[in-house]
Amino acid sequence: MKKYIFTLIAALLALLSFGFGQNVAAQEDTGSYGIHIIKYNLNDSQESQLTHDGTPVTSGTEDLQRLAGVQYTITRMTKTEMNTYVTAQGADAFSQTITTNAQGEAELTGLPRGVYQVTESKSEQVPTPMSPVLVSLPMQNANGLINEVYIYPKSSMVLPDTPQIPDANVPDKLPDTSGNIGSYQIIIAMISVIVLVGFSGLWWTKKAHE
Incomplete structure (x- = not known):
């Protein structure tokens, strides 16, 4: 027995x-996350038509003007003991600048899991850039975790300043x-x-x- x-x-x-x-x-799988930026020339009423839950907007944007040549710097961040985020250092350090194409789109894929700061660069066509925002990869929305996050920048856009990045011990949804x-x-x-x-x-x- x-x-x-x-x-x-x-x-x-x-x-x-x-x-x-x-x-x-x-958990250790890398290269499966991405940030996609779609830049429109939006006024306040148009901006309210867009959802900011990390998913692509597939309708209602046909008449919106897209902006090319807008630069964004994506920097990996790390969380401190004070529950704030600072630029990652050492082996985790990462920063890259991307520019919107003729369709107003810019993307950075193949990113590892983590929190990233997206900073819009000031230019003639963007005199008042949006405030830097933090994006967690993967990102949690009402439908679960998403690996490919879509952002529609505007100075008044609403995105969480301190996203709740899923715990490293919580696996992605299959x-x-x-x-x-x-x-x-x-x-x-x-x-x-x-x-x-x-x-x-x-x-x-x-x-x-x-």
Whole structure:
């Protein structure tokens, strides 16, 4: 009986280790996040037509003027003990400037998970740049986590100053599934506890009768 219980425990631990290994691999995956900037020449009423939840706007922009040649600097940030963000240093340091094309679009893809500051450069066509904003990759919106974040800059645009970046231990939502890696591990852990408690009770009951 004891040998059977120990064998079962070993099998369950191996299963859990496999699940956690998949989670770690997913966390360390880089090059799967991106920031996409679409620059329109917006007035206040037009700006209110756009949603700022990180997803692309697919309608209502046909008559809007797009601006080319606008520069944005994307810098990786790191969180301090005071819950503020500063420019990342050392191996995590990253900063790159991108420019909108003829369609008013600029993008930076292949980014690792993290928090990035997007800064609009002042120019003749942008005399009053938007305030720098922080974007977390992945970004949490009402529908879950998104890896490709779309931004529609304007001086009065609304984006969180201190985004709630998902904890590094919380995996990204898997595509085309109703759950995620985290939920899978929780279920396995609960099943393991129930099985272990059950067999422990049987073992102690048998020992008491002996």
